[in-house]
Amino acid sequence: MNVHTDPKKAGAFALDPSIDVETTDLEGIGHVDIDRVIEYVHDTSLDRFPSYLKLYEKYHHQRWNVYDLDFTQDRKDWLEMPEDSKETFLQIASGFHHGERQVEVELGPLFFGIPEDYKVFLTSHLEDEARHTIFFDRFYREVVGIEGDTILDVLDGSYQYISETFVGPFGLLAYLTDDLRKDPYNTKILMRYATAYMLWIEGVLALSVMKITLGFARDNNVLPAYYAGFTATCRDEARHVQGGMRFIRELLDEDPSLVEELHETLRTLLILSSTSSAYVLYEAIGWSEDAVRQVLGNQLRRKLRLIGVTIPDELEEMVDKMDPVLAGG
Ligand SMILES: [Fe+2]
Ligand SMILES: [Fe+2]
Numbered sequence: 001m002n003v004h005t006d007p008k009k010a011g012a013f014a015l016d017p018s019i020d021v022e023t024t025d026l027e028g029i030g031h032v033d034i035d036r037v038i039e040y041v042h043d044t045s046l047d048r049f050p051s052y053l054k055l056y057e058k059y060h061h062q063r064w065n066v067y068d069l070d071f072t073q074d075r076k077d078w079l080e081m082p083e084d085s086k087e088t089f090l091q092i093a094s095g096f097h098h099g100e101r102q103v104e105v106e107l108g109p110l111f112f113g114i115p116e117d118y119k120v121f122l123t124s125h126l127e128d129e130a131r132h133t134i135f136f137d138r139f140y141r142e143v144v145g146i147e148g149d150t151i152l153d154v155l156d157g158s159y160q161y162i163s164e165t166f167v168g169p170f171g172l173l174a175y176l177t178d179d180l181r182k183d184p185y186n187t188k189i190l191m192r193y194a195t196a197y198m199l200w201i202e203g204v205l206a207l208s209v210m211k212i213t214l215g216f217a218r219d220n221n222v223l224p225a226y227y228a229g230f231t232a233t234c235r236d237e238a239r240h241v242q243g244g245m246r247f248i249r250e251l252l253d254e255d256p257s258l259v260e261e262l263h264e265t266l267r268t269l270l271i272l273s274s275t276s277s278a279y280v281l282y283e284a285i286g287w288s289e290d291a292v293r294q295v296l297g298n299q300l301r302r303k304l305r306l307i308g309v310t311i312p313d314e315l316e317e318m319v320d321k322m323d324p325v326l327a328g329g
Contacts, residue, residue, distance in 0.1 A: 030228030198244020
């Protein structure tokens with residue numbers, strides 16, 4: 001791939017370190033380094049998580065219009081990208097295509113058993129996930145070239161690229177969603193659900209994969225609308241993760257024994273993530289399995305520090321050994 005050699009696109013990736021991540025619009029966030037947005041997620045601490053209503057207020061300032069994106073240049077870039085880069089990119093992005101849709105449709109049962117203020121914020125979280133689903137629907141139609149009458153048709157078209165490891169954490173989330181639907185005020189199930197959804201899928205997997213695919217787009221000066229929309233998505237995820245971590249912390253303050261549920265859920269996720277039979281060629285987009293594993297481990301440890309939770313040594317060892325899992329929401 002050529003790196004930063006196409007003068008007509010130089011403006012698309014002119015990153016501007018003076019742009020404020022918190023307040024910039026869709027146009028501006030397309031010029032923010034993705035690594036700064038990932039740091040922004042952690043710009044909080046145990047004693048100063050934003051309130052649910054503060055997160056709801058931020059949503060109104062940060063919300064972006066998915067129909068404002070113009071994928072014309074992305075389509076041209078796509079047609080010129082090497083086949084092996086496209087293949088790896090699709091293996092990673094398709095986890096998101098399906099993941100965003102699943103976290104959208106599986107948020108409903110959480111509405112019953114959470115604090116009143118969280119319910120208000122959760123309406124915005126749900127709307128974000130619907131918008132992220134449309135973002136990927138547009139990307140797969142207009143850039144990758146998959147056709148279909150409905151959202152599900154296009155999802156069917158990208159299913160061939162899904163890595164088997166998608167099935168693990170998202171399968172677990174499907175079961176936990178069903179458990180929560182049947183027993184929505186059960187704090188043990190709420191803890192397991194929040195650990196799988198907000199801590200792992202959004203806080204660890206999604207942010208790690210964003211760093212990988214967006215770093216690829218940035219470094220190779222390709223896919224500018226994907227970069228802008230997905231970096232804006234990353235900022236949305238910051239609110240979801242911060243709301244989820246606040247909720248996990250509140251559950252633990254009320255009943256410290258619930259840390260067992262958190263540990264058990266992590267243990268299940270780490271077992272599911274420790275094996276796969278298909279290899280993703282990360283090198284085709286400038287990464288390696290070791291580097292991806294390090295990013296995942298760092299993201300997990302940082303979230304646990306933020307909520308003030310330690311994990312047993314045996315789980316620590318599993319973090320070091322896990323295979324990268326590529327999907328998110
Ligand atoms: Fe999310
Ligand atoms: Fe999302």
